[in-house]
Amino acid sequence: MGVHPHSASAEARVRGAIDRLRATGHRRTIGRRLVLQTLAEADGHLAAADVHGRLVDAHPTLNLSTVHRTLVTLADSGLIHVLAQPGQARYGLADQPHHHAVCAGCGRTSEVPAADLADLLPRLEEATGLVLAPGLTLTGYCPDCSTNRG
Ligand SMILES: [Zn+2]
Ligand SMILES: [Zn+2]
Structure with a gap:
């Protein structure tokens, strides 16, 4: 590759x-x-x-x-x-503001650049009433773990 x-x-x-x-x-x-x-x-x-x-x-x-x-x-x-x-x-x-995408199965953690969610945050803030800062945690299952879950 x-x-x-x-x-x-x-x-x-x-x-x-x-x-x-x-x-x-x-x-x-x-x-x-x-x-x-x-x-x-x-x-x-x-x-x-x-x-x-x-x-x-x-x-x-x-x-x-x-x-x-x-x-x-x-x-x-x-x-x-x-x-x-x-x-x-x-x-x-800690050099770039980012959120975290965490696999609930194995804990694998990737960075989500804050800029990627910049458009979304105002809508979330409006919906939740929270002032959101970088450091949100998104949770899901990575490809390995979703395969293993069957
Ligand atoms: Zn981080
Ligand atoms: Zn996983």
């Missing part, structure tokens, strides 16, 4: 995140760079174990507790954000 449609923007997001890491006075350790890169390339949100799983083959010395600590540090500095879910916390980049 040629070039991954998200690769260019993933690269830009990693660069932006690393610039901000430096701007907030954090050292750009290899671990932090790898974690940011993994989250950008995932085009979604990952649990610590997922991040570790994607890195461990190429970086066997990187252990899960380091990945976890790194995620917490990055979240504290505002570069990524935590999505508390039943089960395990998932982490995503």
